[in-house]
Amino acid sequence: MRLETPRLFLRTFQESDRPTFIAYRSDPEVAKYQSWDVPFSEADALAFIDLMQQAKPGVLGEWYQLAIALKTTGEMIGDCAFCIATDGKQAEIGFTLATMHQGKGYATEAITRLLDYLFLECHLHRVCANCDPENVASVKLLARIGMRHEGHFIKSLWFKDYWASELWFALLQEEWLTIEKFNPLR
Template identity: 40%
Template sequence: MVLPLHTERLTLSVLTAADRAAFVRYRRDPDVARWQSWSTTYSDADADALLADQPAGIEAGSGRWVQIAIHDAGGDLQGDIAVRALDDQPDTYEIGVTLAPAAHGRGIASEALTAIIDALFRELGAHRVFAVSDARNEPVARLLRRVGFRHEGRNIDADRFKGEWTSLDTWAMLRRDR
């Protein structure tokens, strides 16, 4: 996939060290961290390790995650989209999205996800794009429906997450759905 991608209001590119301060700031926010694998103690060192380990772009079939930065017209980091090309299923991609609290409710996630999903299908020949979310996270459920994902199922108490059993929703779309 050719990055950066440009939308009407956004630029999407691989997260870099220049994004670190804003990235760490929103990852430390309790309302953001609640739904994610990290905690509010996310540090500069954690970000540096992530940046050092990620590929330079989306690598088909690699199984590796890459964080795609979402920048507004002024160059400010609004959030990121994580993308992983599965290594055990051809042309299958998992995505996740995280926004800084100030970016919520402005259509930024919808615009950015739509651009990434379209590029996965158009440029990388994706067959399937999917996401997994905590069943209690209704805002992300609304977002995924809004950009065209179908709810495929719920795994009840399937994940021991941050000290409690949680249920997971799976969302997906196929190339023919676009």
């Protein structure tokens, strides 16, 4: 699978992504609100990349993760993921960028393309995402791409030894078709 944006490719993981993947997954700031612990081991990276190379996108109920790479250099800068629910009409998304590549609009550009894929190519009805309310960059990203804040669950998730709260965002296909899209070249 390979999706293209003005500055990025969203593509299947490659073996050569491993050092970069380990480096940003081992960054405590990147991992703070994510499911994995730091440091992220060589063995975990090998297993993950192997799993993603075998995986097929769009298998209902299973997460599929895409590497985000710069078109100019081919360098992997992060990843994004989606899981189409067992109803075949809704999905959840997630995203991560290495710290040095944050603040440049890359995540907005990648997730905009991912939403185009899910709504226009997979014809999904609804896409949702959640994040910790303290994860300001993530909240801003979800708002920037036009997702609606739909819920705030208080201390609803036992996560890394504390009860985390969750903000839930969602968007319908009919809304995606009408909102003005992010343009990185503007």
